[in-house]
Amino acid sequence: MAVTLLLMFASSFPLPLTSSGTTFQVWLKRNNVDIKTIGALTLVGLPYNFKFLWAPILDRYFPPFLNRRTGWIAIFQILLMASIATMGLFNPATELTWIILTATCISFFSASADIVIDAYRVDLLRPEERGAGASMVMIGGRLAFLTSGALALILADHFSWRVVFLIMSACLSIGLLTVFFAPHPETEVAPPKTLKEAIVEPVLSFFKKPGAVEILMFVVLFKVADTLASSLLSPFLVELGFTNTDIGSVNKVFGLIVSLVGGLVAGALIPKWGVYKSLWLFGILQALSNFVFVALAMHGKSYGWMVASIGVENFCGGLGTAALVAYLMGLCEQKFSASQYALLSSLSAVARTFLASGSGWLVSTLGWSKFFLVTAMCAIPGLVLLKRLGRFENKEPLFSR
Numbered sequence: 001m002a003v004t005l006l007l008m009f010a011s012s013f014p015l016p017l018t019s020s021g022t023t024f025q026v027w028l029k030r031n032n033v034d035i036k037t038i039g040a041l042t043l044v045g046l047p048y049n050f051k052f053l054w055a056p057i058l059d060r061y062f063p064p065f066l067n068r069r070t071g072w073i074a075i076f077q078i079l080l081m082a083s084i085a086t087m088g089l090f091n092p093a094t095e096l097t098w099i100i101l102t103a104t105c106i107s108f109f110s111a112s113a114d115i116v117i118d119a120y121r122v123d124l125l126r127p128e129e130r131g132a133g134a135s136m137v138m139i140g141g142r143l144a145f146l147t148s149g150a151l152a153l154i155l156a157d158h159f160s161w162r163v164v165f166l167i168m169s170a171c172l173s174i175g176l177l178t179v180f181f182a183p184h185p186e187t188e189v190a191p192p193k194t195l196k197e198a199i200v201e202p203v204l205s206f207f208k209k210p211g212a213v214e215i216l217m218f219v220v221l222f223k224v225a226d227t228l229a230s231s232l233l234s235p236f237l238v239e240l241g242f243t244n245t246d247i248g249s250v251n252k253v254f255g256l257i258v259s260l261v262g263g264l265v266a267g268a269l270i271p272k273w274g275v276y277k278s279l280w281l282f283g284i285l286q287a288l289s290n291f292v293f294v295a296l297a298m299h300g301k302s303y304g305w306m307v308a309s310i311g312v313e314n315f316c317g318g319l320g321t322a323a324l325v326a327y328l329m330g331l332c333e334q335k336f337s338a339s340q341y342a343l344l345s346s347l348s349a350v351a352r353t354f355l356a357s358g359s360g361w362l363v364s365t366l367g368w369s370k371f372f373l374v375t376a377m378c379a380i381p382g383l384v385l386l387k388r389l390g391r392f393e394n395k396e397p398l399f400s401r
Helices: 002-012 022-030 035-049 055-060 070-087 096-124 127-156 161-171 173-178 195-207 212-221 224-231 233-240 244-273 275-289 291-299 303-331 334-356 359-366 368-377 379-392
Strands: none
Touching (some): 002 096, 002 173, 022 035, 022 127, 035 096, 055 334, 070 161, 070 173, 096 334, 127 161, 127 244, 127 275, 127 303, 195 334, 212 303, 212 334, 212 379, 224 275, 224 303, 233 291, 244 275, 244 303, 275 303, 291 303, 359 368
Protein backbone atom coordinates (compact mmCIF):
# COMPACT_ATOMS: atom_id res chain seq x y z
CA MET A 1 0.00 0.00 0.00
CA ALA A 2 2.88 2.40 0.77
CA VAL A 3 4.46 1.75 -2.62
CA THR A 4 1.09 2.20 -4.34
CA LEU A 5 0.61 5.57 -2.63
CA LEU A 6 4.13 6.85 -3.36
CA LEU A 7 4.08 5.80 -7.00
CA MET A 8 0.66 7.39 -7.49
CA PHE A 9 2.11 10.57 -6.01
CA ALA A 10 4.87 10.41 -8.63
CA SER A 11 2.35 9.60 -11.37
CA SER A 12 0.08 12.59 -10.64
CA PHE A 13 2.76 15.10 -9.64
CA PRO A 14 3.66 16.52 -13.12
CA LEU A 15 0.07 17.31 -14.20
CA PRO A 16 -0.30 20.75 -12.48
CA LEU A 17 3.05 21.77 -14.01
CA THR A 18 1.82 21.37 -17.60
CA SER A 19 -1.27 21.49 -19.77
CA SER A 20 -4.26 22.91 -17.90
CA GLY A 21 -2.48 22.63 -14.57
CA THR A 22 -2.92 25.52 -12.13
CA THR A 23 0.81 26.15 -11.58
CA PHE A 24 1.60 26.22 -15.30
CA GLN A 25 -1.24 28.62 -16.08
CA VAL A 26 -0.41 30.99 -13.22
CA TRP A 27 3.26 31.06 -14.25
CA LEU A 28 2.33 32.02 -17.81
CA LYS A 29 -0.26 34.59 -16.71
CA ARG A 30 2.18 36.25 -14.31
CA ASN A 31 4.51 36.68 -17.28
CA ASN A 32 1.80 38.39 -19.36
CA VAL A 33 1.09 35.52 -21.77
CA ASP A 34 -2.35 36.25 -23.28
CA ILE A 35 -5.33 34.17 -22.19
CA LYS A 36 -6.00 32.76 -25.69
CA THR A 37 -2.50 31.30 -25.81
CA ILE A 38 -2.85 29.88 -22.30
CA GLY A 39 -6.14 28.26 -23.31
CA ALA A 40 -4.63 26.79 -26.48
CA LEU A 41 -1.76 25.31 -24.47
CA THR A 42 -4.13 22.80 -22.89
CA LEU A 43 -3.31 20.80 -26.05
CA VAL A 44 0.10 20.17 -24.51
CA GLY A 45 -1.68 17.56 -22.39
CA LEU A 46 -2.82 15.42 -25.34
CA PRO A 47 -0.30 12.63 -24.55
CA TYR A 48 -2.39 11.77 -21.49
CA ASN A 49 -5.38 11.05 -23.71
CA PHE A 50 -3.51 8.99 -26.29
CA LYS A 51 -1.04 7.06 -24.15
CA PHE A 52 -2.65 3.79 -25.23
CA LEU A 53 -0.93 4.23 -28.62
CA TRP A 54 2.57 3.46 -27.26
CA ALA A 55 1.56 1.36 -24.25
CA PRO A 56 2.13 -1.90 -26.21
CA ILE A 57 5.81 -0.95 -26.63
CA LEU A 58 6.14 -0.73 -22.84
CA ASP A 59 4.41 -4.11 -22.50
CA ARG A 60 6.72 -5.76 -25.04
CA TYR A 61 10.11 -4.23 -24.19
CA PHE A 62 11.69 -3.42 -20.83
CA PRO A 63 15.08 -2.30 -19.48
CA PRO A 64 17.70 -4.86 -18.35
CA PHE A 65 17.60 -3.62 -14.73
CA LEU A 66 15.13 -3.72 -11.83
CA ASN A 67 12.05 -5.53 -13.17
CA ARG A 68 9.64 -5.34 -16.09
CA ARG A 69 7.74 -2.31 -14.75
CA THR A 70 10.02 -0.58 -12.23
CA GLY A 71 12.87 -0.27 -14.74
CA TRP A 72 10.69 1.88 -16.98
CA ILE A 73 9.39 3.84 -13.97
CA ALA A 74 12.97 4.74 -12.98
CA ILE A 75 13.80 5.92 -16.51
CA PHE A 76 10.73 8.13 -16.80
CA GLN A 77 11.24 9.62 -13.32
CA ILE A 78 14.76 10.68 -14.28
CA LEU A 79 13.53 12.19 -17.55
CA LEU A 80 10.75 14.03 -15.73
CA MET A 81 13.09 15.45 -13.11
CA ALA A 82 15.42 16.75 -15.82
CA SER A 83 12.56 18.21 -17.90
CA ILE A 84 10.87 19.96 -14.99
CA ALA A 85 14.16 21.49 -13.88
CA THR A 86 14.83 22.61 -17.47
CA MET A 87 11.45 24.33 -17.83
CA GLY A 88 12.32 26.80 -15.09
CA LEU A 89 15.28 28.02 -17.14
CA PHE A 90 13.04 29.68 -19.73
CA ASN A 91 11.24 33.03 -19.69
CA PRO A 92 7.60 32.74 -20.84
CA ALA A 93 7.66 36.28 -22.21
CA THR A 94 10.50 35.61 -24.66
CA GLU A 95 11.01 31.84 -24.89
CA LEU A 96 7.48 30.46 -25.12
CA THR A 97 8.37 28.06 -27.95
CA TRP A 98 10.96 26.33 -25.77
CA ILE A 99 8.46 26.17 -22.91
CA ILE A 100 5.87 24.53 -25.16
CA LEU A 101 8.40 21.93 -26.32
CA THR A 102 9.54 21.23 -22.77
CA ALA A 103 5.97 21.03 -21.44
CA THR A 104 5.09 18.59 -24.24
CA CYS A 105 8.08 16.42 -23.25
CA ILE A 106 6.93 16.50 -19.62
CA SER A 107 3.42 15.46 -20.66
CA PHE A 108 4.77 12.61 -22.78
CA PHE A 109 7.15 11.33 -20.08
CA SER A 110 4.43 11.69 -17.45
CA ALA A 111 1.84 9.84 -19.55
CA SER A 112 4.42 7.09 -20.18
CA ALA A 113 5.15 6.86 -16.46
CA ASP A 114 1.39 6.58 -15.86
CA ILE A 115 1.27 3.57 -18.19
CA VAL A 116 3.88 1.55 -16.32
CA ILE A 117 2.83 2.70 -12.82
CA ASP A 118 -0.78 1.68 -13.52
CA ALA A 119 0.42 -1.64 -14.96
CA TYR A 120 2.68 -2.28 -11.96
CA ARG A 121 -0.24 -1.64 -9.60
CA VAL A 122 -2.43 -4.09 -11.54
CA ASP A 123 0.35 -6.72 -11.44
CA LEU A 124 1.16 -6.16 -7.76
CA LEU A 125 -2.16 -6.04 -5.92
CA ARG A 126 -4.12 -9.18 -5.10
CA PRO A 127 -7.86 -9.04 -5.83
CA GLU A 128 -8.68 -8.53 -2.15
CA GLU A 129 -6.21 -5.61 -1.99
CA ARG A 130 -7.67 -3.60 -4.86
CA GLY A 131 -10.15 -1.67 -2.72
CA ALA A 132 -7.42 -0.46 -0.38
CA GLY A 133 -5.14 0.10 -3.38
CA ALA A 134 -7.76 2.31 -5.03
CA SER A 135 -7.89 4.31 -1.81
CA MET A 136 -4.11 4.80 -1.94
CA VAL A 137 -4.46 5.94 -5.57
CA MET A 138 -6.87 8.65 -4.41
CA ILE A 139 -4.62 9.80 -1.57
CA GLY A 140 -1.41 9.77 -3.61
CA GLY A 141 -2.99 11.74 -6.44
CA ARG A 142 -4.50 14.39 -4.17
CA LEU A 143 -1.25 14.86 -2.24
CA ALA A 144 0.59 15.28 -5.54
CA PHE A 145 -1.84 17.97 -6.71
CA LEU A 146 -1.50 19.72 -3.35
CA THR A 147 2.31 19.72 -3.63
CA SER A 148 2.88 20.66 -7.28
CA GLY A 149 -0.20 22.88 -7.33
CA ALA A 150 -0.81 24.72 -4.06
CA LEU A 151 2.70 24.43 -2.55
CA ALA A 152 4.38 25.48 -5.81
CA LEU A 153 2.25 28.64 -5.96
CA ILE A 154 3.03 29.50 -2.33
CA LEU A 155 6.75 29.04 -2.98
CA ALA A 156 6.49 31.28 -6.06
CA ASP A 157 5.57 34.19 -3.76
CA HIS A 158 8.92 33.82 -2.00
CA PHE A 159 11.33 32.46 -4.61
CA SER A 160 11.95 32.83 -8.33
CA TRP A 161 10.10 30.49 -10.68
CA ARG A 162 13.46 28.91 -11.57
CA VAL A 163 13.94 27.89 -7.93
CA VAL A 164 10.34 26.67 -7.71
CA PHE A 165 10.78 24.33 -10.69
CA LEU A 166 14.05 23.03 -9.21
CA ILE A 167 12.25 22.27 -5.94
CA MET A 168 9.44 20.54 -7.82
CA SER A 169 12.02 18.49 -9.72
CA ALA A 170 13.60 17.41 -6.43
CA CYS A 171 10.21 16.43 -4.99
CA LEU A 172 9.77 13.96 -7.85
CA SER A 173 12.77 11.99 -6.56
CA ILE A 174 10.22 10.30 -4.28
CA GLY A 175 9.09 8.17 -7.22
CA LEU A 176 12.64 7.31 -8.23
CA LEU A 177 13.63 6.23 -4.71
CA THR A 178 10.45 4.16 -4.32
CA VAL A 179 11.28 1.79 -7.18
CA PHE A 180 14.39 0.53 -5.39
CA PHE A 181 12.37 -1.01 -2.56
CA ALA A 182 9.19 -1.75 -4.53
CA PRO A 183 8.29 -5.46 -4.22
CA HIS A 184 8.07 -7.81 -7.16
CA PRO A 185 4.59 -9.08 -8.10
CA GLU A 186 3.88 -12.51 -6.61
CA THR A 187 3.40 -14.02 -10.05
CA GLU A 188 5.56 -13.09 -13.02
CA VAL A 189 3.92 -13.43 -16.42
CA ALA A 190 6.00 -13.63 -19.59
CA PRO A 191 5.68 -10.46 -21.69
CA PRO A 192 4.41 -10.58 -25.29
CA LYS A 193 6.98 -12.18 -27.60
CA THR A 194 6.48 -9.75 -30.48
CA LEU A 195 5.31 -6.17 -30.88
CA LYS A 196 2.43 -7.40 -33.03
CA GLU A 197 1.29 -9.63 -30.19
CA ALA A 198 1.58 -6.70 -27.77
CA ILE A 199 -0.64 -4.55 -30.00
CA VAL A 200 -3.25 -7.05 -31.20
CA GLU A 201 -3.63 -9.53 -28.34
CA PRO A 202 -4.69 -7.03 -25.60
CA VAL A 203 -7.60 -5.87 -27.76
CA LEU A 204 -8.63 -9.37 -28.88
CA SER A 205 -8.32 -10.69 -25.35
CA PHE A 206 -10.43 -7.86 -23.93
CA PHE A 207 -13.21 -8.35 -26.46
CA LYS A 208 -13.40 -12.03 -25.53
CA LYS A 209 -14.78 -10.94 -22.17
CA PRO A 210 -18.57 -11.32 -21.88
CA GLY A 211 -20.25 -7.96 -22.34
CA ALA A 212 -17.04 -6.26 -23.54
CA VAL A 213 -18.83 -3.46 -25.40
CA GLU A 214 -21.09 -2.78 -22.43
CA ILE A 215 -18.04 -2.67 -20.18
CA LEU A 216 -16.40 0.00 -22.35
CA MET A 217 -19.59 2.06 -22.44
CA PHE A 218 -19.91 1.78 -18.67
CA VAL A 219 -16.31 2.93 -18.11
CA VAL A 220 -17.04 5.97 -20.29
CA LEU A 221 -20.32 6.88 -18.61
CA PHE A 222 -19.91 6.04 -14.92
CA LYS A 223 -18.30 9.37 -13.95
CA VAL A 224 -20.07 11.59 -16.49
CA ALA A 225 -22.58 13.10 -14.04
CA ASP A 226 -19.84 13.89 -11.54
CA THR A 227 -17.54 15.31 -14.23
CA LEU A 228 -20.21 17.51 -15.80
CA ALA A 229 -21.23 18.99 -12.45
CA SER A 230 -17.66 19.87 -11.48
CA SER A 231 -16.58 21.08 -14.95
CA LEU A 232 -17.90 24.62 -14.39
CA LEU A 233 -17.94 24.72 -10.61
CA SER A 234 -15.46 27.60 -10.23
CA PRO A 235 -17.32 29.94 -12.65
CA PHE A 236 -20.56 28.99 -10.87
CA LEU A 237 -19.13 30.04 -7.49
CA VAL A 238 -17.74 33.26 -8.97
CA GLU A 239 -21.15 34.10 -10.43
CA LEU A 240 -22.74 33.61 -7.01
CA GLY A 241 -20.39 36.24 -5.59
CA PHE A 242 -17.83 34.17 -3.67
CA THR A 243 -14.29 35.54 -3.46
CA ASN A 244 -11.15 33.86 -4.74
CA THR A 245 -10.20 33.09 -1.14
CA ASP A 246 -13.59 31.45 -0.56
CA ILE A 247 -13.23 29.34 -3.68
CA GLY A 248 -9.61 28.41 -3.01
CA SER A 249 -10.00 27.52 0.67
CA VAL A 250 -13.29 25.65 0.38
CA ASN A 251 -13.31 24.23 -3.15
CA LYS A 252 -9.61 23.31 -3.25
CA VAL A 253 -8.35 22.67 0.28
CA PHE A 254 -11.54 21.54 2.04
CA GLY A 255 -12.70 19.67 -1.07
CA LEU A 256 -9.36 17.87 -1.29
CA ILE A 257 -9.53 16.75 2.34
CA VAL A 258 -13.10 15.50 2.01
CA SER A 259 -12.30 13.61 -1.21
CA LEU A 260 -9.44 11.88 0.62
CA VAL A 261 -11.87 10.83 3.33
CA GLY A 262 -14.20 9.48 0.65
CA GLY A 263 -11.36 7.47 -0.86
CA LEU A 264 -10.40 6.02 2.53
CA VAL A 265 -13.99 5.06 3.30
CA ALA A 266 -14.29 3.40 -0.11
CA GLY A 267 -11.06 1.50 0.49
CA ALA A 268 -12.50 0.09 3.71
CA LEU A 269 -15.90 -0.81 2.24
CA ILE A 270 -15.00 -2.26 -1.16
CA PRO A 271 -13.30 -5.41 0.25
CA LYS A 272 -16.41 -6.06 2.39
CA TRP A 273 -19.08 -5.28 -0.17
CA GLY A 274 -17.33 -6.26 -3.38
CA VAL A 275 -16.80 -4.03 -6.42
CA TYR A 276 -20.27 -4.50 -7.92
CA LYS A 277 -22.23 -3.44 -4.85
CA SER A 278 -19.79 -0.58 -4.24
CA LEU A 279 -20.20 0.73 -7.79
CA TRP A 280 -23.97 0.67 -7.36
CA LEU A 281 -24.11 2.51 -4.04
CA PHE A 282 -21.34 4.96 -4.81
CA GLY A 283 -22.71 5.61 -8.30
CA ILE A 284 -26.11 6.51 -6.88
CA LEU A 285 -24.52 8.77 -4.26
CA GLN A 286 -22.48 10.49 -6.99
CA ALA A 287 -25.67 11.30 -8.86
CA LEU A 288 -27.56 12.47 -5.78
CA SER A 289 -24.68 14.72 -4.74
CA ASN A 290 -25.39 16.95 -7.74
CA PHE A 291 -28.68 18.00 -6.15
CA VAL A 292 -26.84 19.95 -3.46
CA PHE A 293 -25.68 22.32 -6.19
CA VAL A 294 -29.31 22.80 -7.19
CA ALA A 295 -29.98 23.92 -3.61
CA LEU A 296 -26.94 26.21 -3.65
CA ALA A 297 -28.09 27.78 -6.93
CA MET A 298 -31.52 28.42 -5.40
CA HIS A 299 -30.14 29.88 -2.15
CA GLY A 300 -27.54 32.06 -3.87
CA LYS A 301 -24.50 33.22 -1.93
CA SER A 302 -24.66 31.07 1.21
CA TYR A 303 -21.47 29.94 2.90
CA GLY A 304 -23.28 27.12 4.68
CA TRP A 305 -24.68 25.71 1.46
CA MET A 306 -21.35 26.23 -0.30
CA VAL A 307 -19.43 24.21 2.29
CA ALA A 308 -22.13 21.52 2.33
CA SER A 309 -22.20 21.31 -1.47
CA ILE A 310 -18.43 21.07 -1.86
CA GLY A 311 -18.20 18.55 0.96
CA VAL A 312 -20.95 16.24 -0.29
CA GLU A 313 -19.79 16.36 -3.93
CA ASN A 314 -16.13 15.65 -3.13
CA PHE A 315 -16.91 12.89 -0.64
CA CYS A 316 -19.24 11.08 -3.05
CA GLY A 317 -16.87 11.69 -5.95
CA GLY A 318 -14.04 10.13 -3.92
CA LEU A 319 -16.18 7.06 -3.26
CA GLY A 320 -17.05 6.64 -6.95
CA THR A 321 -13.50 7.19 -8.21
CA ALA A 322 -12.05 4.60 -5.83
CA ALA A 323 -14.65 2.02 -6.88
CA LEU A 324 -14.00 2.66 -10.58
CA VAL A 325 -10.22 2.33 -10.12
CA ALA A 326 -10.73 -1.00 -8.32
CA TYR A 327 -12.98 -2.17 -11.18
CA LEU A 328 -10.49 -1.18 -13.88
CA MET A 329 -7.70 -3.08 -12.11
CA GLY A 330 -9.87 -6.19 -12.13
CA LEU A 331 -10.46 -5.93 -15.87
CA CYS A 332 -6.78 -6.10 -16.86
CA GLU A 333 -4.65 -9.16 -17.51
CA GLN A 334 -1.11 -9.12 -16.13
CA LYS A 335 0.47 -9.96 -19.48
CA PHE A 336 -1.10 -6.91 -21.12
CA SER A 337 -1.80 -4.74 -18.07
CA ALA A 338 0.01 -1.68 -19.48
CA SER A 339 -1.91 -1.70 -22.77
CA GLN A 340 -5.31 -2.59 -21.36
CA TYR A 341 -5.29 -0.16 -18.44
CA ALA A 342 -3.97 2.64 -20.67
CA LEU A 343 -6.74 1.96 -23.19
CA LEU A 344 -9.48 1.99 -20.53
CA SER A 345 -8.24 5.09 -18.72
CA SER A 346 -7.57 6.98 -21.97
CA LEU A 347 -10.99 6.12 -23.36
CA SER A 348 -12.65 7.37 -20.20
CA ALA A 349 -10.63 10.60 -20.16
CA VAL A 350 -11.19 11.42 -23.83
CA ALA A 351 -14.92 10.72 -23.63
CA ARG A 352 -15.37 12.82 -20.50
CA THR A 353 -13.48 15.68 -22.15
CA PHE A 354 -15.77 15.70 -25.17
CA LEU A 355 -18.97 15.29 -23.17
CA ALA A 356 -18.00 18.05 -20.72
CA SER A 357 -17.18 20.46 -23.56
CA GLY A 358 -20.89 21.26 -23.97
CA SER A 359 -21.40 22.27 -20.34
CA GLY A 360 -21.16 25.99 -21.06
CA TRP A 361 -23.86 25.75 -23.72
CA LEU A 362 -26.14 23.87 -21.32
CA VAL A 363 -25.71 26.50 -18.60
CA SER A 364 -26.44 29.38 -20.97
CA THR A 365 -29.55 27.57 -22.22
CA LEU A 366 -30.96 26.13 -18.98
CA GLY A 367 -29.53 28.19 -16.14
CA TRP A 368 -27.59 26.77 -13.21
CA SER A 369 -30.39 24.98 -11.32
CA LYS A 370 -31.66 23.05 -14.36
CA PHE A 371 -28.07 22.40 -15.47
CA PHE A 372 -27.28 20.56 -12.24
CA LEU A 373 -30.57 18.64 -12.49
CA VAL A 374 -29.57 17.51 -15.98
CA THR A 375 -26.11 16.46 -14.80
CA ALA A 376 -27.70 14.28 -12.11
CA MET A 377 -29.87 12.60 -14.75
CA CYS A 378 -26.74 11.87 -16.79
CA ALA A 379 -25.87 9.19 -14.24
CA ILE A 380 -28.79 7.02 -15.36
CA PRO A 381 -27.19 5.48 -18.51
CA GLY A 382 -24.14 4.37 -16.53
CA LEU A 383 -26.31 2.80 -13.82
CA VAL A 384 -28.44 1.04 -16.45
CA LEU A 385 -25.28 -0.45 -17.94
CA LEU A 386 -24.10 -1.45 -14.47
CA LYS A 387 -27.36 -3.34 -13.95
CA ARG A 388 -26.78 -5.20 -17.20
CA LEU A 389 -23.22 -6.03 -16.09
CA GLY A 390 -24.65 -7.45 -12.88
CA ARG A 391 -25.02 -10.82 -14.57
CA PHE A 392 -21.23 -11.12 -14.25
CA GLU A 393 -21.16 -10.12 -10.58
CA ASN A 394 -19.59 -13.29 -9.25
CA LYS A 395 -17.30 -13.98 -12.20
CA GLU A 396 -13.61 -13.10 -12.04
CA PRO A 397 -12.11 -10.72 -12.92
CA LEU A 398 -15.03 -8.42 -13.78
CA PHE A 399 -16.19 -7.78 -10.22
CA SER A 400 -13.46 -9.25 -8.08
CA ARG A 401 -13.07 -8.20 -4.49
